[in-house]
Amino acid sequence: MVTVKGPGLQSTMVAIGIVQIPIYIRLIRSVVLSLREQEFIQAARALGATPVHILWQHILPAGLAPVVVQSSLSIGTATLEAAGLGFLGLGAQPPIPELGTMLADAFKGGYSLSSPWTTLFPGLFITLMVLAFNLLGDGLRDGLDPRS
Numbered sequence: 001m002v003t004v005k006g007p008g009l010q011s012t013m014v015a016i017g018i019v020q021i022p023i024y025i026r027l028i029r030s031v032v033l034s035l036r037e038q039e040f041i042q043a044a045r046a047l048g049a050t051p052v053h054i055l056w057q058h059i060l061p062a063g064l065a066p067v068v069v070q071s072s073l074s075i076g077t078a079t080l081e082a083a084g085l086g087f088l089g090l091g092a093q094p095p096i097p098e099l100g101t102m103l104a105d106a107f108k109g110g111y112s113l114s115s116p117w118t119t120l121f122p123g124l125f126i127t128l129m130v131l132a133f134n135l136l137g138d139g140l141r142d143g144l145d146p147r148s
Helices: 009-036 039-046 052-087 098-108 119-145
Strands: none
Touching: 009 039, 009 052, 039 052, 052 098, 098 119
């Protein structure tokens, strides 16, 4: 997608979004299929609730937690994908600052040996940002889990 539309911030965001869509579709489908067979849904059906009522009042609130957790975990993945595209020169173009572009500039200019902080700090920030969002997702999973 980025190579067809051309490098830039918007094409990078569109490409990352398109890559993430199937993950959410599969997650939502599996959550709905598993919730459909739960006892509280069967009880709502037995009490005469309409399918729309069951969807909005029972399935949506119960199925929202996995989507929120996946969203926080996907931010880390999107960060890595954007940095990778920026490193390859397909991400945000100068003068827009981007971590992958900073790393690529440091390697292209040969600064990685003479000035190691030019690669250390962007790489460290990418690592810490991905770690932070993964820990956030783990904490959200623990906090939103109804069984704990």
